[in-house]
Amino acid sequence: MIIRLFFMGSRSLKRGFLKKCEEFGIGFVGFAPVERWEDPPRELPHKFSRWMPEEFYPRSIYPEVATVIVIGFPIQLPILETAPSIYYHELYKTVNSLLDLRAYELSVFLNEEGYPSIYLPRDGYATVEVLLEKPFAFFSHKHAAYLAGLGSFGLSNLLLTPEYGPRVRFTSIFTGASIDPDPLKVDDLCTRCLRCVRSCPVGAIQVKGEFPPPIDKKLCAMRSAELWSKHKSPCGICIKVCPVGEDRKLFDRMDMSIYDGEGPVEYRRAWDHVRRYGTL
Numbered sequence: 577m578i579i580r581l582f583f584m585g586s587r588s589l590k591r592g593f594l595k596k597c598e599e600f601g602i603g604f605v606g607f608a609p610v611e612r613w614e615d616p617p618r619e620l621p622h623k624f625s626r627w628m629p630e631e632f633y634p635r636s637i638y639p640e641v642a643t644v645i646v647i648g649f650p651i652q653l654p655i656l657e658t659a660p661s662i663y664y665h666e667l668y669k670t671v672n673s674l675l676d677l678r679a680y681e682l683s684v685f686l687n688e689e690g691y692p693s694i695y696l697p698r699d700g701y702a703t704v705e706v707l708l709e710k711p712f713a714f715f716s717h718k719h720a721a722y723l724a725g726l727g728s729f730g731l732s733n734l735l736l737t738p739e740y741g742p743r744v745r746f747t748s749i750f751t752g753a754s755i756d757p758d759p760l761k762v763d764d765l766c767t768r769c770l771r772c773v774r775s776c777p778v779g780a781i782q783v784k785g786e787f788p789p790p791i792d793k794k795l796c797a798m799r800s801a802e803l804w805s806k807h808k809s810p811c812g813i814c815i816k817v818c819p820v821g822e823d824r825k826l827f828d829r830m831d832m833s834i835y836d837g838e839g840p841v842e843y844r845r846a847w848d849h850v851r852r853y854g855t856l
């Protein structure tokens with residue numbers, strides 16, 4: 577392996593990195609300077625009621641980091657609609673593997689360009705049982721995606737993107753290179769429709785004035801554990817029912833009543849069919 581001893585400038589490094597992402601078919605890429613964790617936005621697109629403790633900042637995890645690069649892959653809505661099912665379970669695993677693999681490869685690409693860089697796993701916990709004891713991972717990708725300009729938070733406590741709403745999974749790369757940052761998204765994408773709140777089967781999303789509302793991680797993790805024991809985790813209902821995202825137009829899913837037991841019977845037949853097979 578050759579590690580270059582001359583460095584590309586910030587602009588050409590960004591161009592080279594984006595080209596690599598294009599080759600890998602990565603649709604979501606954002607660049608956030610680490611200072612944004614230390615001085616989180618107070619106004620746009622909304623003020624956070626609570627920010628994370630300093631030990632979760634990039635520099636606390638890798639002191640050499642100058643830029644956090646976030647990548648993301650979409651979740652295809654018609655597959656998510658079958659959840660809980662083996663189909664969504666498999667899609668979740670596929671996207672997770674891709675995120676880990678691509679982030680690792682991209683960090684090696686940066687190393688070969690002469691910049692110390694490391695990838696992060698897309699999740700960072702061993703099992704759902706561990707989460708019941710210790711509900712946090714060591715780094716938050718949705719906050720990283722927010723600070724890298726990829727979207728805004730919703731009442732579901734998830735990051736909403738203009739393209740796929742909350743139906744995007746993310747991971748991050750820490751690099752020592754200082755790369756031109758992307759601007760934050762200034763639009764507040766959440767419509768406050770409360771669909772995520774009302775549809776949660778265990779009432780884990782509690783809107784009590786804080787933004788984003790702190791969800792009851794234990795209730796949500798317990799549902800995930802139950803579905804896991806039947807091989808059909810994760811739950812994902814809150815991301816299924818969110819009306820935000822251009823993907824709704826692509827898949828012709830603008831009519832939200834299809835999730836209220838109305839709409840074409842073909843959909844319900846298809847979802848029931850998939851749910852009947854491959855899991856307990």
Ligand code: B12
Nearest residue numbers: 627628698699712713716717734735745746796797810812
């Ligand atoms: C643990 C975890 C869970 C747990 C707990 C849920 C939760 N909301 O944290 C369970 C299993 C229940 C879960 C469920 C889901 N998850 Co999840 N989950 C994670 C994971 C692995 C870590 C989150 C974390 O701990 N971050 C670190 C802490 C610091 O962040 P935080 O909890 O948000 O902290 C805030 C507050 O708690 C506050 N705070 C206030 N006081 C204190 C005190 C302390 C000590 C701390 C630490 C923080 C804190 O500070 C922070 C700023 O507001 C991330 C992957 C990752 N590593 O980022 C995915 C992730 C958040 N999950 C994701 C998804 C999609 C889901 C599900 C939809 C399931 C699914 N895949 O279908 C549901 C949605 C639930 C929901 N509405 O939030 C995506 C979100 C993508 C997006 N577009 O936003 C992520 C980013 C995975 C990924 N790689 O893409 N998840």
Ligand code: SF4
Nearest residue numbers: 776796811812813814
């Ligand atoms: S993943 Fe399911 S249980 Fe968890 S908050 Fe979303 S709808 Fe509720």
Ligand code: SF4
Nearest residue numbers: 730766767770772818
């Ligand atoms: S479902 Fe509605 S309230 Fe929930 S995050 Fe999406 S737009 Fe916001």
